[in-house]
Amino acid sequence: MxxxxxxxxxxxxxxxxxxxxxxxxxxxxxxxxxxxxxxxxxxxxxxxxxxxxxxxxxxxxxxxxxxxxxxxxxxxxxxxxxxxxxxxxxxxxxxxxDLSAEAWTRIASIENTLDLRRQQLASAIEKSTEKIDVYRRAVESLESNIEGIKAEAVALDGQGxxxxxxxxxxxxxxxxxxxxxxxxxxxxxxxxxxxxxxxxxxxxxxxxxxxxxxxxxxxxxxxxxxxxxxxxxxxAEFPTDASFRLGAIGYVEQFFEYCVINGEAFFDAITRFIRIILDTLETLFVGTPWIVVACLLILLTHLSAGPRMAIYTTGFLSYMGFLGFWEKAMTTLALLGTAACLSIIIGIPLGMFCARRNRLYAF
Structure with a gap:
């Protein structure tokens, strides 16, 4: 069974x-x-x-x-x-x-300089100036460089x-x-x-x-x-036209000029709002006694990331303090805090708005 x-x-x-x-x-x-x-x-x-x-x-x-x-x-x-x-x-x-094209281009450039130095040498010899030896050494050096580059060009052609x-x-x-x-x-x-x-x-x-x-x-x-x-x-170079670039710059300048003239109140309101947040955080981080700020940062780091990160934070804060960068560090922290606050203020409502609309959520 x-x-x-x-x-x-x-x-x-x-x-x-x-x-x-x-x-x-x-x-x-x-x-x-x-x-x-x-x-x-x-x-x-x-x-x-x-x-x-x-x-x-x-x-x-x-x-x-x-x-x-x-x-x-x-x-x-x-x-x-x-x-x-x-x-x-x-x-x-x-x-x-043409493997040696670049080498021959360099040779042509050096030969132009060599012709100039030879003319200067001939003029110096004719006038019996003190620069005869200088020009002669320059000519010899350029001729030596040309020979070396020619040998390099021949070697490149053989590597094809x-x-x-x-x-x-x-x-x-x-x-x-x-x-x-x-x-x-x-x-x-x-x-x-x-x-x-x-x-x-x-x-x-x-x-x-x-x-x-x-x-x-x-x-x-x-x-x-x-x-x-x-x-x-x-x-080798992106094809462009200077007139197009200049024309585009003109349109951009007109746009910003229009925004400045007609949106002054709007931008001033945004500036004041950001300044309020920044000033508040600067007062909090810079104006508060350093030991209070340091203890709070170390404690928050310990609670959120553990003791190891708290030790790292202590070392970093000590480093900034002993080198005299405490105030600048706190100002930077205030700037970062302002950016984080703006991201939260804008991001959360925008995310909720998009989540409730299928087209925006899919996009």
């Missing part, structure tokens, strides 16, 4: 597990929408282990951030986009970039292949990491979706297009800026 009961319980338990597995498989199908059987198998492997398990998603590795964006895993997409962009920059920079290989290695590691972490990250999102059905599901084509455009924009801009620094100058 007992064995029969055990068999029935095992059958019921097995049936519950099968029902749960069917329900979970159906949920996975609804969540992934594409390549359903593959993800059911992978999610089962991941869910069966409490620790991280390695799986491979070739499509995620190939598409990279585009796949993560299409699946709604934007934090992963951004992280891998940065890594892949660095890799692409290194590859293009190493193979086609190694920079490109480093970029290729970084790109391979990024692709491998994406293929390994893709299923795990998607399974975690699936678990979140189970508790929050509002999370977007499936493989979104619009999101994939947005990810591709964003990746292309970021990668091309970074490659052009770092590999060909003098080709697109607008990437």
């Amino acid at each position: 007992n064995s029969r009961k055990i068999d029935i319980l095992e059958m019921l338990d097995r049936k519950d597990r099968l029902d749960f597995q069917k329900e979970r498989d159906e949920a996975i199908r609804n969540f992934v929408e594409t390549n359903q059987n593959y993800y059911i198998e992978q999610f089962s492997k991941i869910g069966a282990q409490s620790k991280f398990i390695i799986t491979y998603n070739a499509i995620a590795g190939i598409l990279g951030p585009i796949w993560f964006g299409a699946r709604g895993l934007w934090s992963w997409a951004l992280a891998f986009l940065i890594i892949e962009t660095v890799a692409f920059v290194q590859i293009i920079r190493g193979l086609f970039g 292949i190694w920079i490109a290989l480093a970029g290729v290695l970084l790109l391979i590691l990024a692709k491998l990491s994406q293929s390994i972490f893709a299923n795990w990250a998607l399974e975690r999102r699936f678990s979140e979706w189970r508790s929050n059905p509002e999370i977007r599901v499936g493989f979104s084509i619009p999101a994939m297009v947005i990810s591709a455009i964003f990746m292309l924009l970021i990668s091309v801009a970074a490659i052009m800026h770092y590999s060909f620094p003098n080709y697109l100058n607008f990437l």
Whole structure:
């Protein structure tokens, strides 16, 4: 009789597990929408282990951030986009970039200075002045600097292949990491979706297009800026117009002038209110005997944070007092107290007002 009961319980338990597995498989199908059987198998492997398990998603590795964006895993997409962009920059920079551009720019700048010093040296020799040695040493120093920078430029040009290989290695590691972490990250999102059905599901084509455009924009801009620094100058500085800035400043000044003229009574009332609070706290902290303030602060700290923080407070107050900063410290405390009072006065009514209105509370 007992064995029969055990068999029935095992059958019921097995049936519950099968029902749960069917329900979970159906949920996975609804969540992934594409390549359903593959993800059911992978999610089962991941869910069966409490620790991280390695799986491979070739499509995620190939598409990279585009796949993560299409699946709604934007934090992963951004992280891998940065890594892949660095890799692409290194590859293009190493193979086609002008690695020594900055060095040659420095050489051109130094050569302009060198021409000036040579002219000064020639003039000094012609006039037999006392600065001949000074100009000669300056010319020799500049010529030496130019030779050193030229050697540096040649060395940089020779490092191109190694920079490109480093970029290729970084790109391979990024692709491998994406293929390994893709299923795990998607399974975690699936678990979140189970508790929050509002999370977007499936493989979104619009999101994939947005990810591709964003990746292309970021990668091309970074490659052009770092590999060909003098080709697109607008990437180095934000394009702006001085007339727009000056016009905006004029509008801002007019706005503040209008507020000052028409809101004088309002701002004066606010100033008086803040001044009342500040003066009261300054009188309390600065005018009260220091030993009373210190004892109250230490006691309040002990009651709210424990004896250790009370000891720290005692040390801090002693430090401020012995160095002659007691009054300034109490003035600062009064300013902080004023800010706290204003936050409470404004924050509590505003919070209650927003909590009673669904639109504001949701916002």
